[in-house]
Amino acid sequence: MLKTGVGFINGDFLGASDDATIDVLNPATGEVLAKAPSMGCVETQTAIAAAAAAFPTWSRLVAKERCKIMRRWYDEVMAHQDDICTIMTMESGKPYTESKGEFLSGAASIEWFAEEGRRVTGDVLQPVAPHRRQLIVKQPVGVAAAITPWNFPMSMITRKVSPAIAAGCTVVLKPAEATPLTALALAELARRAGMPDGVFNIVVGDPAAIGKAMLDSDTVRKIGFTGSTAVGKHLMAGAAATVKRVSLELGGNAPYIVFDDADVEAAAAGIVASAFRNAGQTCICANRVLVQDGVYDTFVEAVTERVSKLKLGSGMDPTTTLGPLISDKGVQRVQDHVEDALAKGATATIGGKRPDLPQPYDKGFFFSPTVLANATIDMKVFREETFGPAIPLFRFRTDTEAVQLANDTEYGLAAYFWTQDLARAWRVAEELEYGMVGVNDVAITSEVAPFGGIKQSGLGREQSKYGLDEYLYLKYIQMGNI
Numbered sequence: 001m002l003k004t005g006v007g008f009i010n011g012d013f014l015g016a017s018d019d020a021t022i023d024v025l026n027p028a029t030g031e032v033l034a035k036a037p038s039m040g041c042v043e044t045q046t047a048i049a050a051a052a053a054a055f056p057t058w059s060r061l062v063a064k065e066r067c068k069i070m071r072r073w074y075d076e077v078m079a080h081q082d083d084i085c086t087i088m089t090m091e092s093g094k095p096y097t098e099s100k101g102e103f104l105s106g107a108a109s110i111e112w113f114a115e116e117g118r119r120v121t122g123d124v125l126q127p128v129a130p131h132r133r134q135l136i137v138k139q140p141v142g143v144a145a146a147i148t149p150w151n152f153p154m155s156m157i158t159r160k161v162s163p164a165i166a167a168g169c170t171v172v173l174k175p176a177e178a179t180p181l182t183a184l185a186l187a188e189l190a191r192r193a194g195m196p197d198g199v200f201n202i203v204v205g206d207p208a209a210i211g212k213a214m215l216d217s218d219t220v221r222k223i224g225f226t227g228s229t230a231v232g233k234h235l236m237a238g239a240a241a242t243v244k245r246v247s248l249e250l251g252g253n254a255p256y257i258v259f260d261d262a263d264v265e266a267a268a269a270g271i272v273a274s275a276f277r278n279a280g281q282t283c284i285c286a287n288r289v290l291v292q293d294g295v296y297d298t299f300v301e302a303v304t305e306r307v308s309k310l311k312l313g314s315g316m317d318p319t320t321t322l323g324p325l326i327s328d329k330g331v332q333r334v335q336d337h338v339e340d341a342l343a344k345g346a347t348a349t350i351g352g353k354r355p356d357l358p359q360p361y362d363k364g365f366f367f368s369p370t371v372l373a374n375a376t377i378d379m380k381v382f383r384e385e386t387f388g389p390a391i392p393l394f395r396f397r398t399d400t401e402a403v404q405l406a407n408d409t410e411y412g413l414a415a416y417f418w419t420q421d422l423a424r425a426w427r428v429a430e431e432l433e434y435g436m437v438g439v440n441d442v443a444i445t446s447e448v449a450p451f452g453g454i455k456q457s458g459l460g461r462e463q464s465k466y467g468l469d470e471y472l473y474l475k476y477i478q479m480g481n482i
């Protein structure tokens with residue numbers, strides 16, 4: 001049984017120094033599920049000190065030894081699939097089948113970096129003079145901090161912690177206060193796998209106090225963050241004082257373009273899979289659907305038909321395909337966006353309001369899946385990330401107009417489009433100002449591919465062979481008089 005009200009520091013499950021706790025809610029019912037500790041500056045400093053103490057030994061292990069421990073961690077995680085998925089669904093609300101999907105992708109990051117960690121290699125250069133030798137080695141940056149959101153309670157953690165510890169860094173993680181239990185379960189499994197004390201630490205509690213302690217510390221050399229653009233900017237500015245490295249995976253406002261020549265049924269299935277995944281609360285969820293004139297009406301019909309089949313409910317009910325949002329605040333934002341769109345001339349072909357659900361789900365954070373036809377660019381749904389189960393459909397005429405609308409945002413994380421025309425596929429993929437582009441596909445995330453954005457969607461890349469570089473620095477060594 002997982003202890004609650006604790007963080008994980010230096011191999012021990014500890015409460016906040018003043019025993020203060022915060023409630024972790026079940027978003028499907030609004031009921032208190034567990035207590036999380038309310039930690040702050042002092043506990044964060046203790047965790048940073050533990051990570052610093054563990055760093056010399058961990059970083060000097062040969063990569064094979066580090067990766068063996070990570071591989072055991074992966075095996076422990078895989079052996080506890082059902083437990084972790086249950087915890088994830090209970091604290092985040094996502095349907096159990098989605099928790100399974102996240103579980104597999106989260107575990108794949110551990111496995112991938114356990115393999116990649118053995119392939120960190122440097123270079124030997126052609127010397128500029130006969131008596132010199134010049135080479136490059138890669139070394140871990142030091143203690144790394146990770147700050148993660150609630151929408152993916154497992155995979156946002158493993159895609160930061162795994163490359164960090166594979167590279168030889170030690171970590172202090174601050175999971176979202178809404179979903180700390182998955183993180184603690186991962187820590188327990190790391191402990192069982194033989195991860196040395198202090199290599200992986202978790203502090204849970206006051207975001208501002210923990211964040212400040214991380215930023216102020218000269219020991220912390222790197223911050224890996226996934227979350228809102230506002231908090232990302234705050235962390236980037238704060239990291240300047242000690243010139244820490246930052247990797248930021250921030251908000252998106254993903255366009256989803258359906259051209260006249262698209263396979264409309266496949267594109268309709270794609271938008272439902274993308275926009276309603278995790279109740280619309282993923283940073284790469286399609287947020288603005290741009291549909292070409294010739295297929296607009298057919299597409300609206302096809303999407304509405306598919307959305308009508310979604311079943312709202314508790315994530316633990318196997319028939320549920322759409323769970324609650326994380327909080328009432330999240331529901332209010334969707335409602336605000338939908339009401340704004342309706343007031344400005346959009347039509348809800350389905351949904352548009354909070355649902356009537358039986359007890360105890362009437363206290364849960366649900367919003368009915370919504371399709372908004374006749375959306376226009378003066379609506380909030382065009383500019384802002386809705387982060388909920390509502391999709392606006394905008395109409396366009398030409399390719400140029402589609403790309404211009406798609407790029408008309410300060411964000412640049414993921415974009416999707418559907419076409420059967422090869423030349424158009426190349427052209428549009430190149431013209432979209434985004435870090436990731438799905439062509440006739442929406443399931444773009446995997447451990448092998450670099451995940452990240454451009455513009456105000458962030459810096460750096462997670463996953464893939466590039467994800468490890470974020471936790472390594474290049475050291476150039478020249479030897480003379482040879």
Ligand code: ADP
Nearest residue numbers: 147148149175176177207208211226227228231
């Ligand atoms: P969201 O709106 O998705 O919750 P946030 O950016 O607020 O996005 O949260 C993402 C993560 O950032 C969470 O772990 C949250 O606790 C943390 N966070 C929020 N504010 C701060 C802050 N001032 N300093 C450090 N971390 C923060």
